[in-house]
Amino acid sequence: LERRKRKRMRRLLKAMHPAKIASLLETLTPAQRISVWQQIDEPLEQKVLSHLSPALRAQLTQEAGAGEDTEPSADATGAESTAGGADAADETQLRVVLEALESGKLKRIGRLFRKLHPARIAGLLESLPAADRAAAWDMVEHGRMGKVLRHLHEEVRRRLAAEMEQDDLVDAAREMAPDDLVDLIQDLPGDLGREILLTLNRRERERVESMLSYPEDSAGGLMNLDQIAVRADIKVGTLLRYLRLLEDLPPNTDKFYIVDRGNRYQGIVRARRVLTAKPETPIAELMETDFEPVAVDAPEADIARRFEAQDLISVPVVDPAGVLLGRITVDDVVDVIRDLAEHSMMGMAGLDEETDMFAPVVVSSRRRAVWLGINLVTAFLAAWVIGLFENTLEQVVALAVLMPIVASMGGIAGSQTLTLVIRGLAMGQLGTVNTSILLLKEIGIGLLNGLLWALVVAALAIVWFGNWAIGGIIAAAILLNLLCAALAGVLIPLILRRLGIDPALAGSVVLTTVTDVVGFFAFLGLATLLLL
């Protein structure tokens, strides 16, 4: 009855006759009994109960009742969580899940999940240790697995999907919107993705396959195929009658697209204009022809910027010939915006924005080891520079005490400039035209702050070591290093980008190398020249 075997047991129990399960339960010890009971699906429960002795029935229903007891609170906090002040509620839900996993009372998780939004379930799953996720994942209703998968980060999704029964995965895939399905297939090993494709009907498969042919981070990878396209020669009343036939519209339908006979994009009609127009108005009268469509190969960063700037809900996607292919909606763009912003932050620490916080130790270790190794090269470079001046250090040991200050001040100042530049690049506000303006400004800041802190550090060093020469040397070294840091902070990301290297990822390592090497070299070099 270990955790790992639960899954097999669940499957066994599903296949058994209720009477047989009942007789099995009667033969077990009370502890085992409760454990098995937790694995029985809700619909089976009643049938099994009817086959049990009254005493046992009372015991097991009481057990279920005890589980029920925790619910009112979870319920109340669930409602709160949507209204705000969510932190406490989130904690309570997480505690319920962790305790249920601990005690093996998985049904409680199922009951909790049934009341939560798929996105919240995804959040809870990501908050669990990687090893426990599969058990909790099994308690998600099958009809909602697709929706939960859509809200998971890439790494977690891939791992859970890989552990799923193929049939369950295919079921989950069937409920997903095509754009989310495309994301999922891109995350799965090739075979599994193909299996899922084969279960779709021909029309769906062709659509998904065409979407798979676009890069994940382009308009084609972001778009969905649920747009409503009409011709310009109809009237509002006709459109409304057509919409009534559909019964419900896809979410985020803020506009309808106008196409010609060849399905070429002509313009848009906003839903709000349709709502306020008279039925006899021709659609052509409401149509806006100056709304620019997005090219299918447009990069997602550009699209995100446009959504943000123009406050859009949806945009049409067209192929090079102007044929309407699909539309991109704000819910997917919000994810892109968050990913792009997180990419800069996580990248500076050598992490991926899709990283699973609770990934297994070995997996995380391997990934982070690479980053530490790269930084070790930097550290040894700095050590080598210090090594050049071993002779000097031997004679004036105070230099060894003060030298980290020079390197660290340079590193801090440089990382401020670097962060500003990386954000400026991400927001598209920094091009070759205004680089020189920024460079001058940053050098100005480096000069002012360099002078200020050079004087402060020099004064402190003189007081500490009673040596005027060391004060002068450290002041010069700090000023020099802050100027270099400003220069490096502006130029490194720009050069990296031109070389096709992601500045958010490599920028901080290269910058630290520069400020360490310059800092140590300037300080110890000047000391060697002036003190020996």
Added chain:
Amino acid sequence: LERRKRKRMRRLLKAMHPAKIASLLETLTPAQRISVWQQIDEPLEQKVLSHLSPALRAQLTQEAGAGEDTEPSADATGAESTAGGADAADETQLRVVLEALESGKLKRIGRLFRKLHPARIAGLLESLPAADRAAAWDMVEHGRMGKVLRHLHEEVRRRLAAEMEQDDLVDAAREMAPDDLVDLIQDLPGDLGREILLTLNRRERERVESMLSYPEDSAGGLMNLDQIAVRADIKVGTLLRYLRLLEDLPPNTDKFYIVDRGNRYQGIVRARRVLTAKPETPIAELMETDFEPVAVDAPEADIARRFEAQDLISVPVVDPAGVLLGRITVDDVVDVIRDLAEHSMMGMAGLDEETDMFAPVVVSSRRRAVWLGINLVTAFLAAWVIGLFENTLEQVVALAVLMPIVASMGGIAGSQTLTLVIRGLAMGQLGTVNTSILLLKEIGIGLLNGLLWALVVAALAIVWFGNWAIGGIIAAAILLNLLCAALAGVLIPLILRRLGIDPALAGSVVLTTVTDVVGFFAFLGLATLLLL
């Protein structure tokens, strides 16, 4: 004719009679003439031209034509920029603006701006040096200033608004949506804000004043007042007739709100349901009563998380008694999401997410000096630790060469953990319940990576200095520092948060202090024990 005087000249020219301007133009040198001509408003141009001699007229219109020449390219790239592949287009536009500012041909900026989206104008203004912004800002059409202001970052907006004529500012304010106006007033000095309030009519003023009473980062500060609320006892047809009276609906109207007689929130009706329903359907039949409203004091981070999770376009905001106050729309939430994500990144470098990249040197220097000063305390603490072992260093100078390696490996490993935890906290995935799980995992990673890199560094140190003892000492110190880094990376942000300090802002300084002090102390301390 300096830049600063242009504004005064523009005002003078506006008040002058066209004939007078014409005669003034005739008396100037050609260079001065063109410069003055650039300051004349478009509507005046024709009148002035008719008063000029034919030769002069030809010269000036040719000049205007030369300006026109740059436009086709700007136009073409402008269209591209919305379709994607925007970088080149953005560069071209920025170059046009910078060159125009350089040569004083401000009309070109005005012509370019007239073709651009207000958000793009805001982006261009932010890409300019702070000193040149006011001149470009003057070329924004007065009717669009409010829209551009809305898209600027706080710091830039405040500075431009402070430089505007009060009348212009009031005009701009009148076009803004109440939520944006509230933002603007919160950024302005108190007097100016009150002046703007006084120009509104009583009903608007009361609304804005009530919104000003909520904190900027709460639902009350985010909400807008343009919701459409109806009663549940009407029919779809009645709603449609009412909407037709409005002619157009506010942007992002994806739902209508149902209220009772006391304006208390009852539920929602989605616009898409209205579009697909028959006119005789009662609204009550389409109403969803389980859509949770947002409390007016809910923090913006919770709201952003809900929008992201549930893919929302708008939510109703209610007061504690359940009265519908307004609604929050996705366009404002996108800004919040971006700000929150940027806050973590910028905070780690001691910067504010509203920072103006091109702020004047002195302003930026002062702000960054604080951060450098805080870090200097850290650096001196590390130096003090090294100073404790001056004696040891004097005898084994190799230690001085290797010691930065120990500190730097700890710093890198710690900042990876810290970044992960800060993001986990921002996403609400880390509570007290699962902290211990994460802590164990991070310590596991620290142990594995510590062992790996301890061996590597030890081997390198032994090869370099031919000293086995030093190799052993550095290995032990690195292992210890990586374990401490894992512990500190998890606990520091959690402790800071409990103390009410922003972990994104203070986390990295405190972490560096820990890894530096532990690294130097472990390495030099062990060396003192074992080598002397």
